[in-house]
Amino acid sequence: MLIDNHGRKINYLRLAVTDRCNLRCFYCMPEDGLNWLSRKELMTYEEMLQSCTLLVKMGIEKIRITGGEPFVRKDIMQLLTGLSELPGLKELTITTNGVLTAPFVPELKKIGVSSVNLSLDTLDANRFFTITKRDEFGKVVGTMEELLKHGIEVKINAVVMDGKNTQDIIPLVELTKELPVSVRFIEEMPFNGEGHVYEGLKWDYIRILDEIKTKYPSIEKLPDPAYSTSYNYHIPGHHGSIGIIAAYSRTFCGTCNRIRITPQGSLKTCLYDNGVLNIKDLMRSGISENDLQAKLLDVFNHRAKDGWEAEKNRNVNDPAHESMATIGG
Numbered sequence: 001m002l003i004d005n006h007g008r009k010i011n012y013l014r015l016a017v018t019d020r021c022n023l024r025c026f027y028c029m030p031e032d033g034l035n036w037l038s039r040k041e042l043m044t045y046e047e048m049l050q051s052c053t054l055l056v057k058m059g060i061e062k063i064r065i066t067g068g069e070p071f072v073r074k075d076i077m078q079l080l081t082g083l084s085e086l087p088g089l090k091e092l093t094i095t096t097n098g099v100l101t102a103p104f105v106p107e108l109k110k111i112g113v114s115s116v117n118l119s120l121d122t123l124d125a126n127r128f129f130t131i132t133k134r135d136e137f138g139k140v141v142g143t144m145e146e147l148l149k150h151g152i153e154v155k156i157n158a159v160v161m162d163g164k165n166t167q168d169i170i171p172l173v174e175l176t177k178e179l180p181v182s183v184r185f186i187e188e189m190p191f192n193g194e195g196h197v198y199e200g201l202k203w204d205y206i207r208i209l210d211e212i213k214t215k216y217p218s219i220e221k222l223p224d225p226a227y228s229t230s231y232n233y234h235i236p237g238h239h240g241s242i243g244i245i246a247a248y249s250r251t252f253c254g255t256c257n258r259i260r261i262t263p264q265g266s267l268k269t270c271l272y273d274n275g276v277l278n279i280k281d282l283m284r285s286g287i288s289e290n291d292l293q294a295k296l297l298d299v300f301n302h303r304a305k306d307g308w309e310a311e312k313n314r315n316v317n318d319p320a321h322e323s324m325a326t327i328g329g
Helices: 045-058 076-084 102-111 125-132 137-149 166-178 205-215 279-284 289-300 307-312
Strands: 012-016 062-066 091-096 115-119 153-160 182-187 230-234 241-245 258-261 266-268
Touching: 012 045, 045 076, 045 279, 045 289, 062 076, 076 091, 076 102, 102 137, 115 137, 125 137, 137 153, 153 166, 166 182, 166 205, 166 241, 182 205, 205 230, 205 241, 266 279, 279 289
Parallel strands: 012 062, 012 258, 062 091, 091 115, 115 153, 153 182, 182 241
Antiparallel strands: 230 241, 258 266
């Protein structure tokens, strides 16, 4: 079992397999894209599997594959299959934008992927194009339908953006009436790769809930699972549920159980830090497994108390405005 210096259990890894994405959501990256990492800068699948094997031995029980968009990386099923076979790993999940995912769904089900987070900020095809700069709405909806058909749990992630998609809050909530999906609304964060600066968050988790209550005043609070990043709700008579994630307000830091590894192998013990250890570089230097484990334990024992402290500790010349594609969604 991994316990950090604040007494929090660490049992959840978010592994980003690529920084590349086939959408251009403005809240994640510039319209022209990023200066993509070269192949040699990325961790290889072998390095990912080796590091995950060690972390599972140390106490990681759940791994979520993220990007960028995971399915733009060639032969992604090779890695997913290897991870699914790790002794001690209890849960393997994926976050995807759904554009390329549908053909892989039967195989995902076969290897035991239990849940998929599907990024979908609007149910309007025109607004989808405005937000993503790509005409792929139909493919994303098709992926959702395929996942549900194969009995894989679906969580829809929608970033709430002032002046962009707030009119979609109620339509997204209404998906839960007939479908067994969890719709999760996420506060917008400053990670779009352009030095995005907040003048004050206009749609925080409180305002999002108030907006839902205008149509559904009978909405009920659900118990939040251990380590939950979302406040969870249910509307009587609906098949699905609703979650609201205070990603910028950072109200869940006290129970945070997750760490991240970026595509270039940088370990982040908080979304808002700028990396505390480069696993890829250490592995390529020939470090032994015992020495790597010791370094991992050391950084876990010096973890920031919360996202505000982690952001404060960043280099003054490196403010928190990387792209989520390079961090890992």
